[in-house]
Amino acid sequence: MATSTALRRSGRRKAARTLTEIPEYPDRPVAEIPGRPVAEIPDHLVAEIFLRLPTAEDLARASAACVSFRRLVTDKSFLRRFHRLHAPPVLAFYDRDGFHHPLPPHRSAPAASALAAAADFSFSFFPNHLDWAVQDIRDGRVLLLCPGECQQRQVSMELAVCDPLHRGYVLLPPVPEDLVASVAHAATEYKPWCEPFLVPIDEEAETAFGVIWMVHFHTRLAALVFSSSTGQWQAAASKEWKDLFLERGESTTVSPIDHDYHKRHYAYGCFYWESSETQKKELLVFDTRSLEFSISDLPPREWCPLGLAIVEAGEGRIGLFGILDEALAGKLDLCYYIKGNKGESSGNWQLEKTISLESPGRPHDIKAAAGTYLLLGKLGAMQFIGSTPQRLGFEYISVDVKTLQLERVCTKSSGFAFSKTWIYTNFPPSLSSPTV
Structure with missing residues (x-):
């Protein structure tokens, strides 16, 4: 019992040293600051700290510190709260060519690789x-x-x-x-x-x-x-x-x-x-x-075919991504609208951001959307093999709705590049009830 208590307290101290800083000593853990003894952190405060960890991988590492941390992290009510705050990562996408998973340096690449193997x-x-x-x-x-x-x-x-x-x-x-x-x-x-x-x-x-x-x-x-x-x-x-x-x-x-x-x-x-x-x-x-x-x-704009997607914009608001049909202007823009943004009527679409898609001669289309992620497709660059022009595959790009950050997912052969596509996210619970 004494050993278990010591491990639990040790784990809580590690969380405090890792996740808490004092403004006067920004580069030093709390435990190393004179006159700042580390008190045992109550479970409800540990839960609030863990809810603010950026990724599920960070949460898994924290749960390995001690038994009480693991018990908290595996609690279903806590996991539901964590999943509501953190959108599941893009782990793969599927089209008629099969499943494809993100490759480095995409941030989902490690988890996607583990999923592909399992x-x-x-x-x-x-x-x-x-x-x-x-x-x-x-x-x-x-x-x-x-x-x-x-x-x-x-x-x-x-x-x-x-x-x-x-x-x-x-x-x-x-x-x-x-x-x-x-x-x-x-x-x-x-x-x-x-x-x-x-x-x-x-x-x-x-x-x-x-x-x-x-x-x-x-x-x-x-x-x-x-x-x-x-x-x-x-x-x-x-x-x-x-x-x-x-x-x-x-x-x-x-x-x-x-x-x-x-x-x-x-x-x-x-x-x-x-x-x-x-x-x-x-x-x-x-x-x-x-x-x-x-x-x-919809917003009264001239949208490209295959150029729309509805997403979750946060706080119960829906978002709309659309690629404008501006071929005559020689440019492509990805526009992001939010319905009822900034206190406006819930029936109004408000333009939030315009992202320039700078790839002359390489059309984009919106392949799929899931939760707070968007998947864009872009035709590869043209190169000549002998005297025959050929496309260098099809490039896929993910867009994080919260940050509007674009990340290259992978490149695949053009094959069935224009077939219906779905995004695979989340590690699902088993279809069977758990057994002992």
């Missing part, structure tokens, strides 16, 4: 994995879909949630036909357009997960939700397209092209889709808390 991103642990396709990635988990022999997506297709790190998976039950019929009503003259995606992990039940089937019928849209807690699908929301646009004071006469939305984004409990119509400056919004659909306006 995880099975080929899904070899999943039966018939070559017949399944990635549909979404969130919180370290991957949603797979089995197209089967059908060429068009249907709500009846098979889905599975995989965990590449722990090599586990869960097969989802099929969506009941009567459930689909209950939200379709008379809107069956056209085959619906369907999109499955993952819901962010519930902080209170980390092993649980949710999946949404968004179904776009000709005259209405609907959301079907699966919860791993209940093991069942249920209808969450539905809305007539005419009612959605009537709320905005627009015509109630709709056609299929009037509600063509794509490229999904997520921030603070809401999913967003861009309109595919270049004339429409709007987003389709689904709020997972109120289970309501709505339409939100």
